[in-house]
Amino acid sequence: MQRLNFFIVGAQKAGTTALSVYLRRAPQVQIPALKEIHFFNDDARDWDNPDYNDLTRHFSWAPDAPPIRGEATPAYIYWPNALERLRRYNADAKLIVCLRHPAFRAYSHWRMETKRGDESLPFEIAISEIGRRRLNETGNRAHLHYSYVERGFYGRQIARLLELFPRERLLFLETDEMWSEPDRVMRRVHDFLGLAPPDPVEKEYIVPVETRDVGPMSDATRDALTDLYREDILQAAQLTGLPLERWLSPAYVETTPRPFGVEPGAFPVEMDPLAEERAFEALDKTLVAAAERAEKQEEWVKAAFFASDLRKYFPDLETGYRVGAASARNLGRWDEAIAILDEGEQRFPDQAWVSVERARLARSRGDLAEADRLAGALRAYYPDLAAGYEIGAATVRELGRIEEAISILGVASDRFPGAPWLKTQLAWTARAQGALDAAISYAEEVRAEFPDDSDGYYSVAVFLRAQNRLCEALDILREAASRFPAKTWFAEEATRLAALIDNREATARLAGRLADASGRLIEHARRPLFGPKVVVVLGMHRAGTSLCAKVAEGLGVGLGGPLFAADFANSDGYREHKAIVACHEELLALSGVQWDAVRFSGIDEAFFRRPDVRAVRERLTRIVSDELAANGDAWAFKDPRTARFIPLWREIFDEVGVAPVWLLSVRDPGAVAASLAKRDGLPRTMGEMLWLEHYLEVLRLLGPQLDAVLHYERWFSPAGEGQLARLAALVDAPAAALETARGAIHAKLRHQAPGETRGLDLAQQVHAWLAPANPDLRLLQREAEILWKDIGKIKTSLS
Numbered sequence: 001m002q003r004l005n006f007f008i009v010g011a012q013k014a015g016t017t018a019l020s021v022y023l024r025r026a027p028q029v030q031i032p033a034l035k036e037i038h039f040f041n042d043d044a045r046d047w048d049n050p051d052y053n054d055l056t057r058h059f060s061w062a063p064d065a066p067p068i069r070g071e072a073t074p075a076y077i078y079w080p081n082a083l084e085r086l087r088r089y090n091a092d093a094k095l096i097v098c099l100r101h102p103a104f105r106a107y108s109h110w111r112m113e114t115k116r117g118d119e120s121l122p123f124e125i126a127i128s129e130i131g132r133r134r135l136n137e138t139g140n141r142a143h144l145h146y147s148y149v150e151r152g153f154y155g156r157q158i159a160r161l162l163e164l165f166p167r168e169r170l171l172f173l174e175t176d177e178m179w180s181e182p183d184r185v186m187r188r189v190h191d192f193l194g195l196a197p198p199d200p201v202e203k204e205y206i207v208p209v210e211t212r213d214v215g216p217m218s219d220a221t222r223d224a225l226t227d228l229y230r231e232d233i234l235q236a237a238q239l240t241g242l243p244l245e246r247w248l249s250p251a252y253v254e255t256t257p258r259p260f261g262v263e264p265g266a267f268p269v270e271m272d273p274l275a276e277e278r279a280f281e282a283l284d285k286t287l288v289a290a291a292e293r294a295e296k297q298e299e300w301v302k303a304a305f306f307a308s309d310l311r312k313y314f315p316d317l318e319t320g321y322r323v324g325a326a327s328a329r330n331l332g333r334w335d336e337a338i339a340i341l342d343e344g345e346q347r348f349p350d351q352a353w354v355s356v357e358r359a360r361l362a363r364s365r366g367d368l369a370e371a372d373r374l375a376g377a378l379r380a381y382y383p384d385l386a387a388g389y390e391i392g393a394a395t396v397r398e399l400g401r402i403e404e405a406i407s408i409l410g411v412a413s414d415r416f417p418g419a420p421w422l423k424t425q426l427a428w429t430a431r432a433q434g435a436l437d438a439a440i441s442y443a444e445e446v447r448a449e450f451p452d453d454s455d456g457y458y459s460v461a462v463f464l465r466a467q468n469r470l471c472e473a474l475d476i477l478r479e480a481a482s483r484f485p486a487k488t489w490f491a492e493e494a495t496r497l498a499a500l501i502d503n504r505e506a507t508a509r510l511a512g513r514l515a516d517a518s519g520r521l522i523e524h525a526r527r528p529l530f531g532p533k534v535v536v537v538l539g540m541h542r543a544g545t546s547l548c549a550k551v552a553e554g555l556g557v558g559l560g561g562p563l564f565a566a567d568f569a570n571s572d573g574y575r576e577h578k579a580i581v582a583c584h585e586e587l588l589a590l591s592g593v594q595w596d597a598v599r600f601s602g603i604d605e606a607f608f609r610r611p612d613v614r615a616v617r618e619r620l621t622r623i624v625s626d627e628l629a630a631n632g633d634a635w636a637f638k639d640p641r642t643a644r645f646i647p648l649w650r651e652i653f654d655e656v657g658v659a660p661v662w663l664l665s666v667r668d669p670g671a672v673a674a675s676l677a678k679r680d681g682l683p684r685t686m687g688e689m690l691w692l693e694h695y696l697e698v699l700r701l702l703g704p705q706l707d708a709v710l711h712y713e714r715w716f717s718p719a720g721e722g723q724l725a726r727l728a729a730l731v732d733a734p735a736a737a738l739e740t741a742r743g744a745i746h747a748k749l750r751h752q753a754p755g756e757t758r759g760l761d762l763a764q765q766v767h768a769w770l771a772p773a774n775p776d777l778r779l780l781q782r783e784a785e786i787l788w789k790d791i792g793k794i795k796t797s798l799s
Contacts, residue, residue, distance in 0.1 A: 003090045004056070006070035006193055008020065009097060010078060011074055011077060011105060011151060011157075012074040012151060013112065014099060014105055015179070016072045017035060019072070022189075030068065031071060031072070040083075047085060055071075074098075077158075078147065083160065084164065094192065095170050095171070097158070098174075101175075101254065103217070103222045106127065106151070109147075113145050120289065127221075132146070132150075134146045135150065155231075171188070171192045173185060174243075174244070183200060226247065284317060288319045291320070292319065304327035306323070307320045307327055310324075311343075325337045328340060329361050334361065360391060368399050372399065375389075375392030378391070389415070390422075393408040394425060420456070421455070427442035436463055451483070454484045454487055457476055460473075461477050464476065469681075477497060499597070500597055504598075504686055506798065507598040507686055510689070513794050513798065515762075518760075518762040522762070532633040533557075533659055533731065534624060534628070534637070534661070536660050536663065537663045538698050540695065541595070543712060545640055546576075547572075550573075555740070556731070557635065557731050558630070560577060560637070562577075562579075584641035587616055587645055588641065596686070617651070624652060662702055662706045663707060664708070666709060666767070667712035669763035669764060670688070670764070676690075685760065692760065695770070697788070706777055719773075769783070
């Protein structure tokens with residue numbers, strides 16, 4: 001393994017940048033241009049199997065390259081588990097720690113965050129209980145920015161360091177000495193690393209972010225912090241052998257003329273009362289500006305934090321309630337949003353923003369009927385307020401009332417001519433009518449007339465993708481990612497779309513190869529050799545899963561919710577649980593694929609053990625428990641994405657203690673492909689390949705555990721009665737429920753009949769496997785596994 005020789009592990013704002021610059025001048029040393037790689041404090045990595053290439057790729061490993069390699073990430077000494085991970089990588093590494101008076105370090109840290117725009121609180125508030133509470137409320141990212149006080153507890157960090165590395169592999173430096181005697185310090189550093197003596201060093205002031213214009217720290221604040229750190233400073237001095245106790249002297253002055261170690265709040269900072277009072281007087285304006293800026297940038301966690309403090313300390317300012325409700329809504333905290341709005345309405349009666357936010361909240365929760373009612377009231381009572389028209393048009397469009405949406409937008413056109421949201425809504429209404437060309441035209445107008453509005457870029461990209469114009473959509477996304485760097489969705493979606501384009505090209509090659517090999521592959525595959533219930537409807541997209549769920553609902557099995565509403569592509573409703581689909585989409589993103597990407601390679605078991613995946617698993621487990629409790633121990637859900645995560649769902653059902661009823665909804669692959677082409681612009685071959693992958697994956701993972709195979713086409717024939725009877729028996733439905741379930745099945749749901757289109761022969765043959773009324777699922781499991789592996793080998797060979 002390629003290993004680095006040394007690391008500068010701390011402390012932040014203690015001269016680590018200057019030390020890196022000095023060391024980079026040594027001909028034997030490599031330090032990358034990117035000073036802080038942040039490899040060992042990246043909690044998102046798979047630390048059971050870390051990819052060290054992400055670290056070593058920053059260095060040259062050529063035979064004639066400088067042999068001493070190191071990097072400086074001063075967060076390592078502070079970050080939980082970072083030093084342990086570093087030790088696993090190289091227990092023989094040499095570590096350098098720079099130490100600066102912790103009060104001055106904290107102030108310099110705050111100045112840097114202020115200059116970068118990540119901090120808006122005054123220093124006295126940022127280090128008070130209000131500011132330090134952010135470390136508990138906004139996740140690990142907060143520790144990168146707001147750990148002003150916590151990072152200064154050097155003693156406990158050094159004690160942990162000495163538990164992991166021998167003393168002889170550690171070098172402690174005092175920042176004051178680096179400024180006053182840089183020659184002497186660099187000779188010690190070179191000797192420690194085994195380097196030739198350094199050239200003379202001129203005194204320089206080297207910082208990564210210039211902050212001198214922010215102003216000095218008050219003496220009272222400095223004294224309060226020094227007193228807070230007193231015991232820890234003495235411990236650090238004892239452990240390092242450096243004369244750090246001089247920091248405690250009231251006469252101490254820094255040499256330079258330029259100016260998860262502890263639980264937040266465990267050591268409150270006693271502030272000078274006058275300084276704290278002056279800071280608090282300006283806090284209302286500071287928090288309002290910070291909350292509104294975070295809202296504008298859609299940084300909802302940060303906005304929620306600032307809004308919470310506004311409500312706590314300045315309850316007569318409506319910004320805390322307005323931004324707080326919007327933040328809670330965008331974070332999916334429905335009950336919290338309702339509570340904030342209720343309190344806001346009491347304090348600020350008859351304010352239009354309360355009604356607007358209630359309407360937006362109803363839409364977000366999926367309660368479209370309530371959103372429609374509230375939007376109508378907004379238009380009636382506040383006819384000059386755009387929100388009632390914008391929310392109303394979007395809501396009735398989702399309810400399938402297209403003509404009414406057009407009527408609302410017509411009135412809005414007279415009242416708000418030229419508004420960017422108006423053309424955006426016209427574009428999505430055209431999309432709902434299936435008029436993609438018109439939708440793209442409207443969206444392009446928004447993009448041209450309002451280049452600083454991201455909605456135009458988003459809409460154009462979505463519509464182009466629906467027309468299968470993927471490369472054009474990718475260009476739009478990349479342009480948007482450059483123009484709106486704060487909106488990370490554009491860059492993330494561009495990456496996903498680029499991967500999808502590659503996948504479709506590879507899938508087309510695979511389909512071509514399978515066309516030649518289908519006969520041989522089929523021949524190979526066919527070689528001989530009671531308590532609570534959760535009904536799980538499996539099957540490909542557009543393969544009748546919604547109808548299966550509707551029939552189960554008619555038999556008395558609850559679907560819970562909220563569910564996705566009907567739209568132009570499924571006028572009868574998807575019957576998909578919003579929270580489950582959101583979890584599945586998150587799992588797909590974590591696994592690096594999308595629902596319409598062909599893989600023919602199952603997800604590795606290690607994926608399901610990742611901490612971020614386990615967190616999603618816990619949410620799904622809570623959903624199952626809550627829905628069973630709410631639906632009388634019999635509940636059903638459907639989402640075609642479930643097929644990708646069957647091993648995870650088995651674990652969840654075992655933990656909750658339920659017996660899953662696995663239903664497989666099957667539809668002719670040609671009809672499915674035709675439906676996907678119409679709805680998503682998906683190439684026909686791609687649709688058939690996705691069909692093949694979904695059903696092979698279900699068969700090989702479940703086989704005889706499938707309780708029923710239900711054919712979409714048979715619901716509309718006399719054979720549907722047999723399917724209905726079997727499903728009723730599986731869910732213990734009363735006889736009276738059969739008539740209700742029959743009412744769920746009507747001919748208008750049948751859009752693409754079987755036999756109208758045929759394509760990939762291999763998919764048709766697998767469809768034939770499932771045709772018998774009682775297929776031999778144990779045999780099909782074995783054959784599906786063989787076929788899956790054979791296709792995977794061909795796909796790999798093409799790669």
